[in-house]
Amino acid sequence: GHRPVTTRTPNPSGCQHCGIDQREHMRQWKPPAGWHQWTQPTQDQIKARMRARRANRKEQ
Numbered sequence: 001g002h003r004p005v006t007t008r009t010p011n012p013s014g015c016q017h018c019g020i021d022q023r024e025h026m027r028q029w030k031p032p033a034g035w036h037q038w039t040q041p042t043q044d045q046i047k048a049r050m051r052a053r054r055a056n057r058k059e060q
């Protein structure tokens with residue numbers, strides 16, 4: 001079947017490295033950080049993600 005391409009926008013407060021929520025995070029491997037624990041995103045990251053979310057919603 002045909003699956004539409006979904007752009008996954010990470011949660012604004014998701015991990016700085018991979019965007020996964022703190023409660024779901026545990027340990028993740030993601031380049032370039034490698035194995036890491038949940039890290040608080042920077043304010044700039046949060047703002048950029050919120051912008052991306054808004055842009056995504058507009059396109060749908």
Ligand SMILES: [Zn+2]
Binds near residue numbers: 016
């Ligand atoms: Zn992470």
